[in-house]
Structure formats: C-alpha cells, structure tokens
Amino acid sequence: MKAIFGTTGSAGGTDRPWDDVERAALVALLRTRPERMTWQEIAAEVSAEGRATAVWEKLVPSSLFGAEESPREQAMSDIESWRVQGIGFLTFLDPDYPTGLREIHEMPPVLFYRGSLRRGERAVSVVGSRAASDKGLKIAATVSRNLVQRDITVLSGLAKGIDTAAHTAALEAGGRTVACIGTGISRCYPAANSALQEQIAQDGLVLSQFWPDAPPRQQNFPMRNAVMSGYGHVTIIVEAGEKSGARIQARQAVAHGRQVVLTDFVVDGNEWARKxxxxxxxxxxxxxxKIMEVVEHVVFSERSTGDLLDQLISLRGGLGHRQ
Structure with a gap:
C-alpha cells in the first residue's frame, strides 16, 4: 500500500527542521482540535502544509488564549517532561516513526514508547482470546518461539491469555517482543501484567498511541488493534470468539493489505472467520x-525487496534526493 505521508526529517521538505517547536505545535493541534478536526485530518493538514506551526497560525486565532499559557507552551513543557521521565515521543514526521504505520488510514500522529526502536523491523502479530484454552496458549507459545528462531519480532497487545503467552514465550526464548498497549504508556492494563510490561520495556518495546496517563477505555482497544495491524507484516489469529478484539484486527489487516493467518479451529468456531x-x-x-510457511514467505520476500530499495536509496543519497 502506498504511503500517504512524507518520511523526511524536516517539515514536509521545507527549510525549517522538524524540531520541538513543530512537535509542540502538532501536540497543541491534536489537543485543541480546531474546527472539530479529527486527528487524521490534522495530520493530513500538517503533512500538506509542511509545518505544524503554520497550520496552528492558520486555524487558531492568536488572541484566543489571552494572557494564559498557550497550548503550544504547555505542549513544549510536556515534551520536556516526557523526556525527563524516560518516555520516548515520536510524531509521524520524525524519521524513526514506524514506516508501516504511515501506510494506514488510522495512522497515529503521535506515539509514545519505552524501550528500543528498530528501523525496518520485521514483526508479526500473535493475538487472540483473553479467555484462552490450553491448546490456544500452547500454539501461541510455539509460534512465538518459532518466530524468535527466525529473528522475527513477536508483536502483541499485552492482554491476558494469548497475548501474554506470546510475549512471555518470546522473552523466554531470548527474542524481541513489542507490546502495543491500549492505555497511556505510564499505565498498565491488566495490572497483573505490570512486571511483564516492565520486562518488555527493558528488553523490547512498549508502544502507545494515547496520551501517557490515558486510562483503559473500551474504544482504545480497536484503535490499538489497527496500529498492530499496520506495524506488523502478518497477523496470526491463534484463538478467538465471535466478539473478540482479534476479530477486529483480522478485518483491519485485510483492509490494510496485510496477510492474515487463521488457525483452523478459529475458522471452525466463528462465522466472522469463515466470511x-x-x-x-x-x-x-x-x-x-503451515503458519510458519506463510510467515516466512511474506516476511523474507518483503525483506529482500525492502533491503534492495534501501540500498538504492542509499546510493541516491536518501529519499530527500530522489528525482
């Protein structure tokens, strides 16, 4: 799928660098939502304009906030505070922003993280029911160990059941795992996984699209599933029910042009899967x-294509110098 946003480290290719002044303006726009714009509309406007400050000046009257601290000043203070707290912060115009997320309609304009980022990461989602069966837990753990053996990152949502089994098996096998969570980065849900979340932050990556102190809300989790679909190359649904969040991710992955693997007993037990x-x-x-055959075909063929493209870009001096 073709990327819809730029990837340079400067604001839309303008002379002004994409710096904290621009990042703060983007945060302020997302918080105030001038003209009731959605986050996606704001991101598109900033991308087209090339500068968040220019969009702010165009849409927000300078006299609106009077003598009180402006949202841009508050945002700048918050960015500094997040860094002091050890919270990583990315906007969609930062060069380290995950490439796959730029390709999806639900792209989060900002991301918060703890742990280590990897450019060009090859990740596969292993997701499924919170109330998982022993069979489902065993499959999730086996698949995760197989992914680790192939140097593929295990991506999941830190929920109970299948997600927990996938993360735990990846860590125990000495591999990398990424947790895409449905709360702010400063929170943990479920609370029982707080130690697991901390270990993933130390050895892998915890990723959130929500403001750092955001509590768990029902609408957060489908949004989180969309980000997992965009971040990963393949979504594996190990076990799921008719109203499972994994069902939402499977449908989103199809819409994103990603590959989806359903276990046979997911198909046997669910009408949505059969459709x-x-x-x-x-x-x-x-x-x-069979799961690993599909994963290997997708991930390693895409890796070869991506490596060739990276080499060509490097020879041409980067994306900013392409004709």
Whole structure:
C-alpha cells in the first residue's frame, strides 16, 4: 500500500527542521482540535502544509488564549517532561516513526514508547482470546518461539491469555517482543501484567498511541488493534470468539493489505472467520508448520525487496534526493 505521508526529517521538505517547536505545535493541534478536526485530518493538514506551526497560525486565532499559557507552551513543557521521565515521543514526521504505520488510514500522529526502536523491523502479530484454552496458549507459545528462531519480532497487545503467552514465550526464548498497549504508556492494563510490561520495556518495546496517563477505555482497544495491524507484516489469529478484539484486527489487516493467518479451529468456531476465508491475503492453517510457511514467505520476500530499495536509496543519497 502506498504511503500517504512524507518520511523526511524536516517539515514536509521545507527549510525549517522538524524540531520541538513543530512537535509542540502538532501536540497543541491534536489537543485543541480546531474546527472539530479529527486527528487524521490534522495530520493530513500538517503533512500538506509542511509545518505544524503554520497550520496552528492558520486555524487558531492568536488572541484566543489571552494572557494564559498557550497550548503550544504547555505542549513544549510536556515534551520536556516526557523526556525527563524516560518516555520516548515520536510524531509521524520524525524519521524513526514506524514506516508501516504511515501506510494506514488510522495512522497515529503521535506515539509514545519505552524501550528500543528498530528501523525496518520485521514483526508479526500473535493475538487472540483473553479467555484462552490450553491448546490456544500452547500454539501461541510455539509460534512465538518459532518466530524468535527466525529473528522475527513477536508483536502483541499485552492482554491476558494469548497475548501474554506470546510475549512471555518470546522473552523466554531470548527474542524481541513489542507490546502495543491500549492505555497511556505510564499505565498498565491488566495490572497483573505490570512486571511483564516492565520486562518488555527493558528488553523490547512498549508502544502507545494515547496520551501517557490515558486510562483503559473500551474504544482504545480497536484503535490499538489497527496500529498492530499496520506495524506488523502478518497477523496470526491463534484463538478467538465471535466478539473478540482479534476479530477486529483480522478485518483491519485485510483492509490494510496485510496477510492474515487463521488457525483452523478459529475458522471452525466463528462465522466472522469463515466470511474472511477466500479474501486476498487470508490463509487458514491447520498446523504450526503451515503458519510458519506463510510467515516466512511474506516476511523474507518483503525483506529482500525492502533491503534492495534501501540500498538504492542509499546510493541516491536518501529519499530527500530522489528525482
């Protein structure tokens, strides 16, 4: 899928660098939402204009806030505070922003993280029911260990059940795992996974699209699933019910043009899964071996293509010098 936003480290290719002044203006725009704009509309406007400060000056009257601290000043103070707290902060125009997320309609304009970022990361989502069966937990752990053996990052949502089994198995196998959470980066949900979240932050990456202190809300989790779909190359649904969040991610992954693997007992037990069978990019797997065959075909063929493109860009002096 073609990226819809620029990838340079300066504001839309303008002479002004994309610095904290611009980042603070973007945060202020997202918080005030002038003209009731959505976050996606704000990001599109900033991308088109090339500068968040220019969008702010165009949409927000200078006299609106009077002598009180302006949202831009508050945002600048917050950015400094986040860094002091050890919270990583990215905007969609920063060069380290995950490339795959720029390709989806639900792209978060800002991200918060703890842990280490990796450019060009090859990640695969392993997701499923919170109330998982022993069979589902075993499959999730086996798949995660197989991904680690192939140097593929295990991506999941830190929920109970399948997510927890996937993260834990990846860490125990000495691999990398990324947790995409449905709360602010300063919170943990469920509370029982606080130690696991901390370990992932130390050894992998915890990622959030919500303001740092945001509590868990029902609407957060489908948004989180969309980000997992965009971040990963493949979504594996290990086990799920008719109203599972994994069902939402499977549908989003199809819409994003990502590959989806459904275990055969997910298909046997769910009408939504049977409706996906036959759609482009949807695979049904009756074994762990079949799951890994699909993953290897997708990830390693994309890696070869991506590596070649990176080499060509490097030879041409980077994206900013392409004709």
């Amino acid at each position: 996906l069978v036959g759609r482009p990019g949807v695979h049904v797997a009756e074994s762990t071996k």
